[in-house]
Amino acid sequence: MALGVFLSRCGGRIESALDIQAALAGVAGRASVVRVLDDFFDAGVAEGISRDIEEHRLDAVVLAGHSEEHFAKSLSASHLRDAIVAAGVNANRVAAANILEQCALAHPDDVAGATAKARAIIDVAATRAEMAEAVEGEMIRPRSSVLILGVTAEAVVAAQRLLRLGYSVVLADREDGSKRAGRAFEMHATTSYVLDHPQARVIDSARLQDGDGYLGDFRIVLESADGLETYRVGGILLARPDHTEWVSELRQHFRVDVDDAGFARSLDPAMHPAETVDPGIMVMPLRRSDAQQVDKVAAADAAAMALVLKLSHDTVVHYRDTSAVDTALCGGCATCVRTCAFGACSISDDGFSDVDIRRCVGCGKCVVSCPVGARDIVSSPHDYLLGAVRDLARAKVEGDKVIGFLCGGCGYPAADSAASTVAGRGVGYPSSFLPLRIPCGGRLDALYVLEAFKVGFEGVCVYRCREGHCHNLVGNLDMDRRVNLLRTVLRSRNIDDARLRIIDISPFEGEHFIHTLEEVYSTIGGLANGKGGPL
Amino acid sequence: MSKPTLATVSLGGCEGCHVSLLDAHEGLLDLLEAADLVHSPFSGDEEIPAHVDVVMVEGAITTEEDLRRLHAARASATTLVAVGSCAVLGGIGGLRNLSPVAEVKARAFGDHVTKSERLPRLRRLVQPLSDFVEIDISVPGCAPETGLIVDALVAAVSGNEFSFGVRNLCDECHREKRALLEHSSEFVSDDVLALMELDEIDPKRCFLEQGLICMGPMTREGCGAKCTAANVPCRGCMGPSRLDYEQGAKTIDALAAVLPAGGIMYMDDLIGTGYRFSMPVSVFPGALDHEGGDDD
Numbered sequence: 001m002a003l004g005v006f007l008s009r010c011g012g013r014i015e016s017a018l019d020i021q022a023a024l025a026g027v028a029g030r031a032s033v034v035r036v037l038d039d040f041f042d043a044g045v046a047e048g049i050s051r052d053i054e055e056h057r058l059d060a061v062v063l064a065g066h067s068e069e070h071f072a073k074s075l076s077a078s079h080l081r082d083a084i085v086a087a088g089v090n091a092n093r094v095a096a097a098n099i100l101e102q103c104a105l106a107h108p109d110d111v112a113g114a115t116a117k118a119r120a121i122i123d124v125a126a127t128r129a130e131m132a133e134a135v136e137g138e139m140i141r142p143r144s145s146v147l148i149l150g151v152t153a154e155a156v157v158a159a160q161r162l163l164r165l166g167y168s169v170v171l172a173d174r175e176d177g178s179k180r181a182g183r184a185f186e187m188h189a190t191t192s193y194v195l196d197h198p199q200a201r202v203i204d205s206a207r208l209q210d211g212d213g214y215l216g217d218f219r220i221v222l223e224s225a226d227g228l229e230t231y232r233v234g235g236i237l238l239a240r241p242d243h244t245e246w247v248s249e250l251r252q253h254f255r256v257d258v259d260d261a262g263f264a265r266s267l268d269p270a271m272h273p274a275e276t277v278d279p280g281i282m283v284m285p286l287r288r289s290d291a292q293q294v295d296k297v298a299a300a301d302a303a304a305m306a307l308v309l310k311l312s313h314d315t316v317v318h319y320r321d322t323s324a325v326d327t328a329l330c331g332g333c334a335t336c337v338r339t340c341a342f343g344a345c346s347i348s349d350d351g352f353s354d355v356d357i358r359r360c361v362g363c364g365k366c367v368v369s370c371p372v373g374a375r376d377i378v379s380s381p382h383d384y385l386l387g388a389v390r391d392l393a394r395a396k397v398e399g400d401k402v403i404g405f406l407c408g409g410c411g412y413p414a415a416d417s418a419a420s421t422v423a424g425r426g427v428g429y430p431s432s433f434l435p436l437r438i439p440c441g442g443r444l445d446a447l448y449v450l451e452a453f454k455v456g457f458e459g460v461c462v463y464r465c466r467e468g469h470c471h472n473l474v475g476n477l478d479m480d481r482r483v484n485l486l487r488t489v490l491r492s493r494n495i496d497d498a499r500l501r502i503i504d505i506s507p508f509e510g511e512h513f514i515h516t517l518e519e520v521y522s523t524i525g526g527l528a529n530g531k532g533g534p535l
Numbered sequence: 536m537s538k539p540t541l542a543t544v545s546l547g548g549c550e551g552c553h554v555s556l557l558d559a560h561e562g563l564l565d566l567l568e569a570a571d572l573v574h575s576p577f578s579g580d581e582e583i584p585a586h587v588d589v590v591m592v593e594g595a596i597t598t599e600e601d602l603r604r605l606h607a608a609r610a611s612a613t614t615l616v617a618v619g620s621c622a623v624l625g626g627i628g629g630l631r632n633l634s635p636v637a638e639v640k641a642r643a644f645g646d647h648v649t650k651s652e653r654l655p656r657l658r659r660l661v662q663p664l665s666d667f668v669e670i671d672i673s674v675p676g677c678a679p680e681t682g683l684i685v686d687a688l689v690a691a692v693s694g695n696e697f698s699f700g701v702r703n704l705c706d707e708c709h710r711e712k713r714a715l716l717e718h719s720s721e722f723v724s725d726d727v728l729a730l731m732e733l734d735e736i737d738p739k740r741c742f743l744e745q746g747l748i749c750m751g752p753m754t755r756e757g758c759g760a761k762c763t764a765a766n767v768p769c770r771g772c773m774g775p776s777r778l779d780y781e782q783g784a785k786t787i788d789a790l791a792a793v794l795p796a797g798g799i800m801y802m803d804d805l806i807g808t809g810y811r812f813s814m815p816v817s818v819f820p821g822a823l824d825h826e827g828g829d830d831d
């Protein structure tokens with residue numbers, strides 16, 4: 001396994017806060033290539049990394065710098081990832097080591113701590129890149145059709161752009177679509193164009209009854225006055241992100257991030273206002289009722305463009321995130337079937353657990369519920385998470401070590417956004433807080449918490465989505481139930497269960513993240529049996 | 536060519552594994568055909584002979600005397616077979632690891648401290664054999680199926696490999712699952728009940744669906760699912776399919792999303808349910824911060 005580690009100075013923001021060479025000391029011995037670059041997003045960097053991959057035949061790559069979240073949402077970052085994959089590294093063996101938002105920017109006043117933490121984070125990412133199973137992507141020819149939920153002036157404008165580009169469009173409205181299509185004078189021509197277009201259909205009184213699939217190939221079942229009808233589309237545009245019924249119907253089948261009002265939310269309001277957690281689902285950048293026509297049109301253009309950017313390729317790749325089931329271990333107990341909120345798990349005729357790849361969102365709840373470990377999530381394998389708990393415990397940071405299991409839907413982005421809170425006040429939070437990203441609170445195995453206490457963490461924090469916000473519907477509630485039962489286990493071993501905290505958070509709440517962390521640190525020292533205690 | 540020799544030793548257990556072996560009846564003849572039994576708890580000699588080909592050890596390490604005899608057995612044996620959940624997992628006696636030794640003795644002997652002084656010194660923790668010596672063959676179960684013990688011993692004296700399945704018990708269990716196979720966000724049962732709370736238990740249907748805690752999913756197959764066939768939920772005596780997946784934690788992981796967690800019986804005895812046979816091989820094999828052992 002040849003490993004390449006590329007560290008971005010992030011425009012100088014890294015070295016002002018930590019010692020880059022010391023942070024790389026851990027991987028230096030195991031990597032074939034270690035390079036420090038000015039910035040991943042400078043011209044020529046992707047080509048340079050690709051050359052290194054080909055020359056040194058690299059199998060695994062660590063990108064130390066920006067947060068993993070950045071790679072999930074930024075177009076430039078996905079371009080870099082695509083280049084790495086094109087150069088021959090399996091997509092599952094590219095790991096981001098977040099030494100910027102949750103390290104350099106988080107501890108501006110603690111160089112030693114930030115350096116030790118960065119070293120641990122880079123080591124863990126290297127382990128992840130080396131041990132992750134290679135995944136085979138499924139090549140999909142994206143369907144050139146789009147489903148738009150909610151007929152509004154913006155929806156009609158977006159539909160017009162898509163129709164002009166040769167896409168067919170299904171417009172679904174909860175009431176009477178053609179009435180709501182915007183008959184105002186300036187909209188008249190656009191509305192007529194869309195409603196009369198042979199490639200456009202308007203479905204009135206529509207409800208979303210079922211859905212599965214992913215970018216390029218969705219299957220949606222709508223119920224309307226005409227009964228149930230199935231549509232196959234390449235992408236979905238939620239034109240009414242503020243329509244909680246559409247949102248909750250979508251959320252039964254796909255991952256959609258919501259805010260406190262239950263409205264659908266984009267991944268990155270500043271740079272990618274239409275993109276969501278699901279790469280095939282866009283939201284209309286949220287409109288205000290008093291918006292000017294020009295703003296509505298701009299929003300519609302942004303949403304249409306976001307869809308076209310995804311769909312205008314010969315092929316798009318879908319990576320299956322659940323491993324095959326190990327039939328030597330699976331006894332068909334079916335705990336996974338009932339645990340899956342999306343109906344993706346079932347017991348097949350041969351008595352083994354089986355996953356419907358079109359319904360699986362990769363949350364990992366079935367992996368946790370499997371009592372024999374017969375299945376895994378390839379992007380966050382069990383052995384990696386357990387090993388990461390042990391590796392992070394070895395970080396040479398000062399003070400009480402606390403591990404943060406950060407849900408990728410809320411806690412992890414919240415910790416990222418805490419970087420700007422830190423910048424605002426100039427004081428970091430303790431560098432002995434060591435983050436570990438999990439795809440969902442529901443991916444938290446009781447074994448990881450027990451292991452964390454065993455290897456010497458003073459505290460375990462689990463940051464989870466607020467009630468009703470979990471992308472995986474009930475991942476946070478399942479985690480609550482597991483953790484609360486686990487408290488009994490901790491108490492039976494004389495470990496103060498106040499060392500285990502569940503903290504509610506939303507993706508943009510950096511301030512709240514720091515506030516809760518301070519609260520944890522102010523109390524943890526006085527509790528019984530930290531560091532696993534003497535047995 | 537003389538026959539291989541066989542010895543059996545009983546440490547911190549209840550002799551139930553030996554009884555299970557005796558349950559083989561005529562089956563013992565096959566074993567004694569293949570090997571000479573040179574030592575056992577019933578043979579009258581205190582110490583195991585200096586060299587024995589196969590030694591079966593029952594029981595966990597609970598006293599210093601257990602440990603001394605285990606080392607003697609290991610030194611003597613070419614092949615050491617750990618039989619029963621006490622030997623393999625620490626067993627049911629391991630639940631005492633949650634209490635200080637002084638409390639354990641007070642509970643067992645009351646004020647009769649003099650009695651405990653005449654007994655071997657209790658160690659602070661009950662531990663499985665594998666914490667101290669290398670084990671060649673492991674046969675869990677409380678007690679293990681007679682057939683499993685005989686097969687293991689016959690394999691050992693014949694120099695053959697011995698293994699059996701590692702799927703969970705549901706693989707062997709005859710009970711039907713219906714609700715568990717349905718896609719639904721509801722729990723499979725409205726509540727969690729104790730066995731005696733049900734007027735009638737459907738003999739054909741999965742216990743979990745009837746609101747009874749069954750350790751089947753968290754437990755290794757190999758016993759033939761006799762308890763569930765006799766309308767009694769699995770208690771987990773075979774231990775986990777993989778030792779790194781501790782039964783207690785996985786009980787929580789597996790059941791919290793399918794049954795209401797507030798189930799009275801389970802909450803009241805979460806530890807006794809999830810760790811009944813495998814406390815000593817769990818991540819935390821006992822409670823932290825107790826005073827030392829017997830004489831401290």
